[in-house]
Amino acid sequence: MSKQLLSQIPAINKILLLDEVKSLIQEYSEVGVKSAIKNYIDEIKQEILNEELHEVPSLEKIVEVVTQIVKSEDKNSLRRVINATGTILHTNLGRSLLSQKIKENIESVAFNYSNLEFDIDNKKRGSRYVHLIDIIKKLTGAEDVLVVNNNAAAVLLTLNTLVKDKEIVVSRGELVEIGGAFRIPEIIKLSGGTPVEVGTTNKTHLKDYENAITDNTGALLKVHTSNYKIVGFTKEVSNEEISYLARENELVSINDLGSGQFVDFSRFGLPYEPTVKEVLDSGIDIVTFSGDKLLGGPQAGIIVGKKEYIEQMKKNQLTRALRVDKMTLAALEATLKLYLDEKEALEHIPTLHMISLSKERLLAKADVFKTRLSDLDFKITIAEDKAEVGGGSYPASYLDSVVVKLEHSRLSATDIERRLLEVEIPIITRIKDNELIFDMRTLRTREFDLVKQALIEVVK
Numbered sequence: 001m002s003k004q005l006l007s008q009i010p011a012i013n014k015i016l017l018l019d020e021v022k023s024l025i026q027e028y029s030e031v032g033v034k035s036a037i038k039n040y041i042d043e044i045k046q047e048i049l050n051e052e053l054h055e056v057p058s059l060e061k062i063v064e065v066v067t068q069i070v071k072s073e074d075k076n077s078l079r080r081v082i083n084a085t086g087t088i089l090h091t092n093l094g095r096s097l098l099s100q101k102i103k104e105n106i107e108s109v110a111f112n113y114s115n116l117e118f119d120i121d122n123k124k125r126g127s128r129y130v131h132l133i134d135i136i137k138k139l140t141g142a143e144d145v146l147v148v149n150n151n152a153a154a155v156l157l158t159l160n161t162l163v164k165d166k167e168i169v170v171s172r173g174e175l176v177e178i179g180g181a182f183r184i185p186e187i188i189k190l191s192g193g194t195p196v197e198v199g200t201t202n203k204t205h206l207k208d209y210e211n212a213i214t215d216n217t218g219a220l221l222k223v224h225t226s227n228y229k230i231v232g233f234t235k236e237v238s239n240e241e242i243s244y245l246a247r248e249n250e251l252v253s254i255n256d257l258g259s260g261q262f263v264d265f266s267r268f269g270l271p272y273e274p275t276v277k278e279v280l281d282s283g284i285d286i287v288t289f290s291g292d293k294l295l296g297g298p299q300a301g302i303i304v305g306k307k308e309y310i311e312q313m314k315k316n317q318l319t320r321a322l323r324v325d326k327m328t329l330a331a332l333e334a335t336l337k338l339y340l341d342e343k344e345a346l347e348h349i350p351t352l353h354m355i356s357l358s359k360e361r362l363l364a365k366a367d368v369f370k371t372r373l374s375d376l377d378f379k380i381t382i383a384e385d386k387a388e389v390g391g392g393s394y395p396a397s398y399l400d401s402v403v404v405k406l407e408h409s410r411l412s413a414t415d416i417e418r419r420l421l422e423v424e425i426p427i428i429t430r431i432k433d434n435e436l437i438f439d440m441r442t443l444r445t446r447e448f449d450l451v452k453q454a455l456i457e458v459v460k
């Protein structure tokens, strides 16, 4: 029985001669189309042998499936999605979005030769690390600057350069694990240092640090707890006290800020957090932070502080292994330039813009979105809700937000949520009390039409 069926499967060469297949080859590639046909034919054969298939699919059906395969394989693995969750720095969705304003800077450096390591004024070899020094000095008051691949790299390089083979004193309340298994005690060990934990989970006093200092101590380290918050009966030691104690004992004071910010966001309803400049002003020797968290730039790790220490880091062989690409440098420099005018930064850096949106603007956005969807078969309501900054900043703090909720007569919220992940540009939504939620803090106005098209498609 199956032998007879197998003999009915059309030959690949015959399929390749079909007009539809020829045009598919024109649009995509011969290699891609051939491989799709071969894979589908193999699948048909296998199903016939397993007696799961009792009829050979028609040529029409074969062309349809092959077209689907070719189209889906043509998509890049890494691609755009739409974030309607309300979590601004969504680590799984790529954290910060770059500003449209910096497109030209990235293009001009990426598609042309550049002075990446060429000193034009002195007509000789230069360093890639000079390009960001002036702008970061201006914004933070730092003596010197070094930019590496990410903040994990920044912490590793700092510790490996300055306190390898030494003891590093850190509060028990700050031994964080960041998503993706970045653990402070492990990073200290990897750098060659020895972690010395002081205080308790909820309280660490200055005398805890004092008592831990020995002849082998190299640094006092503070770490931003980033993704959790200890509340209630708590005590942590200030940057001023840490830096003073370090200086008195000829130790290095280090603060891994994690997110790191150049503007005070407390006016937008978030708790006060010191800016990078304020931490440096408090006397801390070295501060490290991310480029793609609250700063709103590309992935990078930024090290700022005392020149003598940063000079040593530049000579460390690890720096070469952790070095940043020219596109990162171009994107970071252009993003940082927007900070020279704070209003400009708040309007044009998407992360900052989303944090700073007022309730009035969010409500207005929701109205536009609701009107845009009004001819679809949904019950639409506008409601107030809470959004998060995310990405290891402002743990347990929320921003007031405005959401648009959709209900469909036939499809459940979970059905629609799942189907929205299968469209051309997947849309990530949230479900609350059986309603599908689009948060106006992260969904952008220019994405409204894409969402509408997707909704039309998923309820069809």
Ligand SMILES: *Cc1c(COP(=O)(O)O)cnc(C)c1O
Binding pocket: 150, 151, 152, 153, 155, 176, 178, 182, 223, 224, 225, 226, 256, 257, 258, 259, 289, 290, 291, 300, 301, 391, 392
């Ligand atoms: C996020 C974070 C890191 C890691 O930064 P990446 O840029 O993701 O490498 C390190 N330390 C703290 C405190 C953080 O919040």
